[in-house]
Amino acid sequence: MTEGQALIHIRKLCKSYVLAGQKVEVLKGLDLSVHAGQMVAVLGASGVGKSTLLHITGALDRPTSGQLLVAGRDLFKMDEPALAAFRNEHIGFVFQFHHLLPEFSALENVMMPALIARTPKAKAQEAAEDLLEAVGMGHRRQHRLAELSGGEQQRVAIARALVRQPRVLLADEPTGNLDERTGRLVFDLLQGLNDQRGLTTLVATHNERLAAVMDRRIRLADGLAHPVD
Numbered sequence: 697m698t699e700g701q702a703l704i705h706i707r708k709l710c711k712s713y714v715l716a717g718q719k720v721e722v723l724k725g726l727d728l729s730v731h732a733g734q735m736v737a738v739l740g741a742s743g744v745g746k747s748t749l750l751h752i753t754g755a756l757d758r759p760t761s762g763q764l765l766v767a768g769r770d771l772f773k774m775d776e777p778a779l780a781a782f783r784n785e786h787i788g789f790v791f792q793f794h795h796l797l798p799e800f801s802a803l804e805n806v807m808m809p810a811l812i813a814r815t816p817k818a819k820a821q822e823a824a825e826d827l828l829e830a831v832g833m834g835h836r837r838q839h840r841l842a843e844l845s846g847g848e849q850q851r852v853a854i855a856r857a858l859v860r861q862p863r864v865l866l867a868d869e870p871t872g873n874l875d876e877r878t879g880r881l882v883f884d885l886l887q888g889l890n891d892q893r894g895l896t897t898l899v900a901t902h903n904e905r906l907a908a909v910m911d912r913r914i915r916l917a918d919g920l921a922h923p924v925d
């Protein structure tokens with residue numbers, strides 16, 4: 697795939713849930729193409745479906761109907777083991793509440809996904825140390841997570857999401873529980889990593905000011921993605 701071509705193609709994506717016997721249609725035929733290397737802000741009111749869109753794009757959840765191509769692969773035609781393997785290899789996730797392990801060091805937390813994937817320990821450690829440097833946490837790598845601030849923990853979470861060198865990074869409200877200044881630092885970090893590491897990144901956020909620094913913005917409304925600007 698050449699640079700500039702769409703890496704993520706979403707076509708006519710529908711997702712509905714049944715809540716208390718009532719069908720709730722969240723995504724209603726959403727189309728979206730994201731080019732390799734782009735960093736896209738996903739804006740929209742609370743409950744509009746931003747997390748739903750990110751979860752489906754990362755193959756954590758299946759749509760009710762519609763198509764998702766990532767790097768030319770038709771994801772929802774895959775069976776569960778193939779989908780899980782694709783997700784583990786190509787997709788990194790960062791969440792508002794990061795799910796790091798508080799009693800383990802920053803380095804151990806970042807190494808973990810690589811070790812689970814059976815990367816040799818020395819190689820996993822090298823990759824984790826490199827990423828902790830890249831997110832400005834190299835000097836704190838031996839510190840336990842519980843000893844780090846919220847912004848520092850989120851940096852470690854970003855390093856962990858990238859340790860297996862995914863092509864796509866999906867960040868769901870990564871600055872939701874950080875103050876404005878720390879949130880800005882995390883956004884700048886994500887933008888830098890996106891550019892330096894050839895990532896393609898989607899960030900769901902409520903913060904319009906932070907979204908303004910990104911390559912492109914879309915707004916979810918009525919189950920569809922609308923361009924902003």
Ligand SMILES: Nc1ncnc2c1ncn2[C@@H]1O[C@H](COP(=O)(O)OP(=O)(O)OP(=O)(O)O)[C@@H](O)[C@H]1O
Binds near residue numbers: 722742744747
């Ligand atoms: N697993 C689920 N089961 C039932 N309904 C769900 C489920 N996940 C999400 N929903 C519903 O889908 C709608 C969209 O939720 P989603 O979390 O995607 O919105 P969001 O835009 O990310 O919201 P927020 O900005 O508040 O995080 C909501 O009405 C929610 O209640």
